Amino acid sequence: xxxxxxxxxxxSGINPRQLRREGQIPVVLYGHKKAESVSLSLSAVLAEKMxxxxxxxxxxxxxxxxxxxxxCLSLLRDVQxxxxxxxxxxxxxxxxxxQDSVTITAPLHFNGEPVGVKNENxxxxxxxxxxxxxxxxxxxxxxxxxxxSALKVGDAIHVKDLxxxxxxxxxxxxxxxxxxxxxxxxPSSSDEETSAADEPTxxxx
Numbered sequence: 001x002x003x004x005x006x007x008x009x010x011x012s013g014i015n016p017r018q019l020r021r022e023g024q025i026p027v028v029l030y031g032h033k034k035a036e037s038v039s040l041s042l043s044a045v046l047a048e049k050m051x052x053x054x055x056x057x058x059x060x061x062x063x064x065x066x067x068x069x070x071x072c073l074s075l076l077r078d079v080q081x082x083x084x085x086x087x088x089x090x091x092x093x094x095x096x097x098x099q100d101s102v103t104i105t106a107p108l109h110f111n112g113e114p115v116g117v118k119n120e121n122x123x124x125x126x127x128x129x130x131x132x133x134x135x136x137x138x139x140x141x142x143x144x145x146x147x148x149s150a151l152k153v154g155d156a157i158h159v160k161d162l163x164x165x166x167x168x169x170x171x172x173x174x175x176x177x178x179x180x181x182x183x184x185x186x187p188s189s190s191d192e193e194t195s196a197a198d199e200p201t202x203x204x205x
Contacts, residue, residue: 002060003053007040009067032095057105072097096137105130106141112149116181122153128178135168156180
């Protein structure tokens with residue numbers, strides 16, 4: 001899935017605060033034709049709409065700037081908002097055209113009910129919910145499926161155990177635990193002490 005936005009070149013001499021008052025969001029595009037950056041602006045309404053459909057560092061976005069004859073596929077790299085108001089402040093995109101590989105973040109989708117939870121009263125411990133990957137710009141996975149149905153108490157799935165699409169590799173530590181099944185929680189020492197205190201005592205004859 002991808003999304004298309006139409007931007008305008010950012011007017012020189014206008015500061016970001018004034019731009020936002022005019023209903024525009026400051027945008028920076030990196031990596032296009034090896035340029036350091038291109039300063040743009042985007043309608044705040046379109047920016048908010050885009051953010052409901054686009055995942056940061058995962059979904060491809062077509063950035064069109066007719067005035068610059070610019071049309072390129074990009075990744076949304078960064079979203080800046082006001083620290084407490086939550087208002088959108090700034091967007092950063094990275095052009096993938098001409099790149100041999102890109103670093104993206106893919107969410108992990110866990111499938112199945114683990115044996116260790118269903119039959120052994122264990123609990124599911126999810127350590128990672130997304131994974132940083134390197135892949136061809138044209139083969140960006142929307143998510144990575146992880147089958148956890150066979151996991152028993154004490155079992156774990158590591159990064160190296162994941163089935164990644166062809167041409168996609170992990171850029172993190174291969175031995176990191178993704179998910180595991182913890183054993184049932186036993187009674188705590190305080191529970192044992194309380195139980196002992198509740199037991200009736202018999203007087204010596």
